[in-house]
Amino acid sequence: xxxxxxxxxxxxxxxxxxxxxxxxxxxxxxxxxxxxxxxxxxxxxxxxxxxxxxxxxxxxxxxxxxxxxxxxxxxxxxxxxxxxxxxxxxxxxxxxxxxxxxxxxxxxxxxxxxxxxxxxxxxxxxxxxxxxxxxxxxxxxxxxxxxxxxxxxxxxxxxxxxxx
Amino acid sequence: xxxxxxxxxxxxxxxxxxxxxxxxxxxxxxxxxxxxxxxxxxxxxxxxxxxxxxxxxxxxxxxxxxxxxxxxxxxxxxxxxxxxxxxxxxxxxxxxxxxxxxxxxxxxxxxxxxxxxxxxxxxxxxxxxxxxxxxxxxxxxxxxxxxxxxxxxxxxxxxxxxxx
Amino acid sequence: xxxxxxxxxxxxxxxxxxxxxxxxxxxxxxxxxxxxxxxxxxxxxxxxxxxxxxxxxxxxxxxxxxxxxxxxxxxxxxxxxxxxxxxxxxxxxxxxxxxxxxxxxxxxxxxxxxxxxxxxxxxxxxxxxxxxxxxxxxxxxxxxxxxxxxxxxxxxxxxxxxxx
Amino acid sequence: xxxxxxxxxxxxxxxxxxxxxxxxxxxxxxxxxxxxxxxxxxxxxxxxxxxxxxxxxxxxxxxxxxxxxxxxxxxxxxxxxxxxxxxxxxxxxxxxxxxxxxxxxxxxxxxxxxxxxxxxxxxxxxxxxxxxxxxxxxxxxxxxxxxxxxxxxxxxxxxxxxxx
Numbered sequence: 001x002x003x004x005x006x007x008x009x010x011x012x013x014x015x016x017x018x019x020x021x022x023x024x025x026x027x028x029x030x031x032x033x034x035x036x037x038x039x040x041x042x043x044x045x046x047x048x049x050x051x052x053x054x055x056x057x058x059x060x061x062x063x064x065x066x067x068x069x070x071x072x073x074x075x076x077x078x079x080x081x082x083x084x085x086x087x088x089x090x091x092x093x094x095x096x097x098x099x100x101x102x103x104x105x106x107x108x109x110x111x112x113x114x115x116x117x118x119x120x121x122x123x124x125x126x127x128x129x130x131x132x133x134x135x136x137x138x139x140x141x142x143x144x145x146x147x148x149x150x151x152x153x154x155x156x157x158x159x160x161x162x163x164x
Numbered sequence: 165x166x167x168x169x170x171x172x173x174x175x176x177x178x179x180x181x182x183x184x185x186x187x188x189x190x191x192x193x194x195x196x197x198x199x200x201x202x203x204x205x206x207x208x209x210x211x212x213x214x215x216x217x218x219x220x221x222x223x224x225x226x227x228x229x230x231x232x233x234x235x236x237x238x239x240x241x242x243x244x245x246x247x248x249x250x251x252x253x254x255x256x257x258x259x260x261x262x263x264x265x266x267x268x269x270x271x272x273x274x275x276x277x278x279x280x281x282x283x284x285x286x287x288x289x290x291x292x293x294x295x296x297x298x299x300x301x302x303x304x305x306x307x308x309x310x311x312x313x314x315x316x317x318x319x320x321x322x323x324x325x326x327x328x
Numbered sequence: 329x330x331x332x333x334x335x336x337x338x339x340x341x342x343x344x345x346x347x348x349x350x351x352x353x354x355x356x357x358x359x360x361x362x363x364x365x366x367x368x369x370x371x372x373x374x375x376x377x378x379x380x381x382x383x384x385x386x387x388x389x390x391x392x393x394x395x396x397x398x399x400x401x402x403x404x405x406x407x408x409x410x411x412x413x414x415x416x417x418x419x420x421x422x423x424x425x426x427x428x429x430x431x432x433x434x435x436x437x438x439x440x441x442x443x444x445x446x447x448x449x450x451x452x453x454x455x456x457x458x459x460x461x462x463x464x465x466x467x468x469x470x471x472x473x474x475x476x477x478x479x480x481x482x483x484x485x486x487x488x489x490x491x492x
Numbered sequence: 493x494x495x496x497x498x499x500x501x502x503x504x505x506x507x508x509x510x511x512x513x514x515x516x517x518x519x520x521x522x523x524x525x526x527x528x529x530x531x532x533x534x535x536x537x538x539x540x541x542x543x544x545x546x547x548x549x550x551x552x553x554x555x556x557x558x559x560x561x562x563x564x565x566x567x568x569x570x571x572x573x574x575x576x577x578x579x580x581x582x583x584x585x586x587x588x589x590x591x592x593x594x595x596x597x598x599x600x601x602x603x604x605x606x607x608x609x610x611x612x613x614x615x616x617x618x619x620x621x622x623x624x625x626x627x628x629x630x631x632x633x634x635x636x637x638x639x640x641x642x643x644x645x646x647x648x649x650x651x652x653x654x655x656x
Contacts, residue, residue, distance in 0.1 A: 011349065130310065449530075
């Protein structure tokens with residue numbers, strides 16, 4: 001399987017900087033690399049762009065993500081994104097009607113703090129793309145992969161939940 | 165989404181027993197529970213049977229797994245299994261032509277030692293079942309989910325690889 | 329051995345709050361409990377007070393720490409403290425000339441992110457108190473336990489280093 | 493502070509070999525290096541010898557340990573040793589009346605599985621050697637550092653306990 005991963009930052013990637021005493025969104029793929037190391041049957045193209053907390057994303061960032069998807073080598077694309085505005089970016093991408101299988105994912109807790117949740121969300125995207133799915137814009141979080149409009153962040157619970 | 169998980173043991177579940185100084189296959193779901201805790205959109209039925217290193221499985225164990233699949237509440241079934249004989253059990257189940265979506269998974273390193281690989285394999289199965297897949301017997305390991313006959317354990321590398 | 333632990337907060341205790349998307353200093357002893365679980369030969373008295381990032385500590389907090397030391401059941405006392413102002417608090421305590429063996433410790437990275445550094449610093453304090461040491465105010469960080477005036481935080485490196 | 497570490501193997505160092513499906517005692521210092529990385533104030537001499545489960549140690553292994561202690565650059569020596577026969581080796585070393593401060597340590601659970609217990613035991617040895625202790629043969633396990641004859645492995649509990 002061939003998959004393009006567009007890593008845009010967000011909680012998924014955050015790491016603690018002991019000098020500053022803060023969590024930072026790094027511009028590298030260290031969080032991702034730990035998962036990918038076990039994907040022996042996937043050929044990845046990885047693009048690292050934006051590298052922001054998604055609350056700080058501006059229109060030009062979303063356009064950059066759109067361009068990265070359009071120019072990706074593969075028709076299977078996973079986008080690692082912050083959870084706070086993933087609904088905005090995914091809705092924008094959906095409207096562009098790109099003929100690819102696009103799956104947004106991310107994490108509520110940084111991979112550097114809890115390897116389970118981040119690995120789960122990303123790996124669900126991979127498993128979904130292993131199936132013969134139609135072109136579309138999806139989101140993979142907390143147990144399921146569905147159309148990006150159907151899974152919504154509940155900010156009180158800190159969980160993405162299917163919108164009934 | 166509703167999913168039945170049949171946990172049969174294997175490396176995925178192994179834990180260190182400090183009294184005996186050995187890794188053991190426990191008869192509980194502690195390894196699984198850590199992943200499931202983040203699956204807020206899945207209703208699980210969990211069956212814990214056999215609880216063996218798969219090298220120790222005998223015919224009656226495989227029949228028990230077959231019965232557990234047939235009697236599962238859901239048509240989406242994930243089977244956590246040891247990697248050494250998963251090809252035997254999955255082939256047997258495939259021949260039984262059960263009208264369900266059955267995905268075998270497992271791990272090369274215990275969840276208690278490396279949370280990434282085990283979580284990845286299990287979560288790929290979940291992502292695959294989120295898609296509208298046909299009835300069949302599949303295996304989810306190391307980046308992909310495919311028909312159980314197509315992914316084979318390379319014992320020198322310790323990796324499941326697509327059989328060309 | 330009998331030891332009083334006064335847990336005042338700091339980086340050592342910080343945990344990620346996925347709802348707020350931030351690290352917080354909790355008012356509990358979860359970070360400490362994980363270490364103490366293996367201390368089968370120590371009888372602990374544990375006091376949880378202040379629970380602050382040490383940059384936010386005020387004079388009354390330091391007086392509260394002083395009172396907690398004076399009223400501790402044991403003459404062996406470990407104080408878990410934030411690294412940014414541990415030099416101020418330890419100097420104050422030293423001036424009070426309390427007839428106890430008082431060891432300050434803490435961590436540059438939260439126990440919830442890196443279990444090694446926090447466990448190391450705390451455990452060095454325990455090992456030091458196992459020896460027949462004189463009353464005094466010490467600090468246990470990054471490999472050694474010395475008089476609290478002799479180990480200084482290098483803010484560029486993020487390391488406590490012996491002051492030559 | 494200058495410390496010689498003699499790493500002889502044991503549970504402390506064990507790592508999972510996914511090809512063999514077993515825990516092995518490696519002949520490297522990976523477990524140790526993770527702790528030492530935070531010891532910014534210690535100059536280490538590290539010797540890696542024997543590399544065995546301590547149940548497999550023979551007389552010549554113990555003589556090799558004795559020679560390594562005698563020829564160590566520093567008078568502060570930590571010996572990482574398996575827990576099953578640490579009482580035999582430490583008793584032998586004690587009888588040799590070497591004029592150094594010798595601290596045996598180890599772990600009930602491999603550092604590769606649980607970083608807390610192994611880090612705690614080793615770091616207590618470091619903290620103890622930071623104090624002005626007399627020459628002797630000590631053991632650092634589970635909360636305390638005492639003369640090697642006074643802390644005994646309880647094989648039912650999997651704990652080293654002070655012998656009353």
